[in-house]
Amino acid sequence: MDCKLHAKGCGGCPLLGVEYSAQLKQKEDKIRALLGKYGPVRPIRGMEHPWHYRNKVISTFAPGPGGRLVSGIYAAGTHKVLPVEECLLQDEQLDKTMQAVRAAANACHYTPYQEDKGTGLLRHCLLRRGFATGQIMVVLVTGQPVLPGAKNFVRALLAEAEQRGVTVNTVVQNYNPRHTSAVLGDTEKVLYGKGFILDELCGKRYAISPRSFYQVNPVQTEVLYNLAVKAAGLTGAETVLDAYCGIGTIGLTASGQARRVVGVDVNADAIRDAIGNARHNQVQNARFFAADATRWIAEAADGGQWADVVLMDPPREGSTPAFLESVAKMGPRRVVYVSCNPETMARDLALLTRRGYRAEYFIPVDMFPHTEHIETVARLVKTGEGQKRR
Numbered sequence: 001m002d003c004k005l006h007a008k009g010c011g012g013c014p015l016l017g018v019e020y021s022a023q024l025k026q027k028e029d030k031i032r033a034l035l036g037k038y039g040p041v042r043p044i045r046g047m048e049h050p051w052h053y054r055n056k057v058i059s060t061f062a063p064g065p066g067g068r069l070v071s072g073i074y075a076a077g078t079h080k081v082l083p084v085e086e087c088l089l090q091d092e093q094l095d096k097t098m099q100a101v102r103a104a105a106n107a108c109h110y111t112p113y114q115e116d117k118g119t120g121l122l123r124h125c126l127l128r129r130g131f132a133t134g135q136i137m138v139v140l141v142t143g144q145p146v147l148p149g150a151k152n153f154v155r156a157l158l159a160e161a162e163q164r165g166v167t168v169n170t171v172v173q174n175y176n177p178r179h180t181s182a183v184l185g186d187t188e189k190v191l192y193g194k195g196f197i198l199d200e201l202c203g204k205r206y207a208i209s210p211r212s213f214y215q216v217n218p219v220q221t222e223v224l225y226n227l228a229v230k231a232a233g234l235t236g237a238e239t240v241l242d243a244y245c246g247i248g249t250i251g252l253t254a255s256g257q258a259r260r261v262v263g264v265d266v267n268a269d270a271i272r273d274a275i276g277n278a279r280h281n282q283v284q285n286a287r288f289f290a291a292d293a294t295r296w297i298a299e300a301a302d303g304g305q306w307a308d309v310v311l312m313d314p315p316r317e318g319s320t321p322a323f324l325e326s327v328a329k330m331g332p333r334r335v336v337y338v339s340c341n342p343e344t345m346a347r348d349l350a351l352l353t354r355r356g357y358r359a360e361y362f363i364p365v366d367m368f369p370h371t372e373h374i375e376t377v378a379r380l381v382k383t384g385e386g387q388k389r390r
Contacts, residue, residue, distance in 0.1 A: 011076025039359030050369030100160035113143035130199030131218035231379035248274030318344025328355035
């Protein structure tokens with residue numbers, strides 16, 4: 001499919017010129033090469049319609065012709081912003097929403113933030129849309145603590161969105177004064193709506209706030225989470241540890257098939273959402289803790305606590321040796337490892353296999369068509385006497 005941005009060096013879709021079936025084979029082959037020595041690799045799960053799947057958009061502001069704001073994505077390997085009107089991967093309603101944001105910002109005469117000088121106002125705009133609910137969140141990231149004429153901006157944004165057939169449910173200002181690549185800062189102000197949106201996933205409803213981790217491809221997320229829960233082999237009698245749990249999506253999906261679920265994540269905002277999500281879904285057998293997963297599990301293992309199943313979905317850098325050693329010390333019957341980086345997964349599996357775990361299978365899931373990223377679900381079982389201790 002033709003894309004003008006791709007020709008200009010966008011870099012967001014490096015596999016755009018490759019037939020989708022060939023992309024899937026390439027990814028499956030990569031997983032087999034990296035992980036096949038640990039266990040069998042099952043066929044990759046691809047998308048039926050691999051376009052416009054992203055329910056989250058981050059757009060960077062820059063000066064444009066005639067002093068007007070533009071926004072878009074950095075060209076590959078540069079700090080130059082390529083203006084984006086529409087994208088083959090983004091939810092089409094979010095493309096329209098971003099057009100409305102730019103129109104409202106220009107009507108308010110807002111200026112783009114310039115990192116080298118520390119001047120200007122608007123840094124980024126983060127958009128989220130609930131796939132099942134259609135609810136839309138706009139997060140305006142500013143380099144200054146005050147958004148001048150905030151009420152006028154909200155009125156203009158809602159009017160511009162309505163003209164484009166879009167309904168914006170909440171608008172948040174996020175203040176980020178830091179000179180880093182991090183998009184969001186720590187200070188937020190709700191300008192309109194509730195400051196969060198709702199979505200439905202695997203039969204449960206979730207509140208999503210600006211800084212919550214939430215998978216960007218809702219169709220494939222359901223595939224991924226259902227595979228993970230199936231790999232857990234739950235009977236209703238198990239204690240499940242959901243490590244790196246985010247807003248609780250995997251653990252809450254598993255909660256109806258487990259005796260109890262304990263979720264841990266370092267992101268306090270995500271844990272607050274997870275607790276609320278459990279309450280709103282009337283899940284009474286799940287508890288969530290804001291803590292570093294490595295430190296928490298080490299203390300739990302040293303204190304004699306245990307889990308029958310560990311669900312782990314670490315960030316791209318993978319887990320830590322200390323975390324994995326604590327998993328082995330707990331001795332769960334099964335470990336379900338969900339990974340977005342097969343290289344770090346292979347590294348972590350080397351340690352887990354030395355500590356008495358065997359990979360029964362791997363299933364790749366294509367969460368990000370037309371990119372090189374791959375998600376993988378691994379089911380690991382405890383070998384030897386450890387299986388009989390409970």
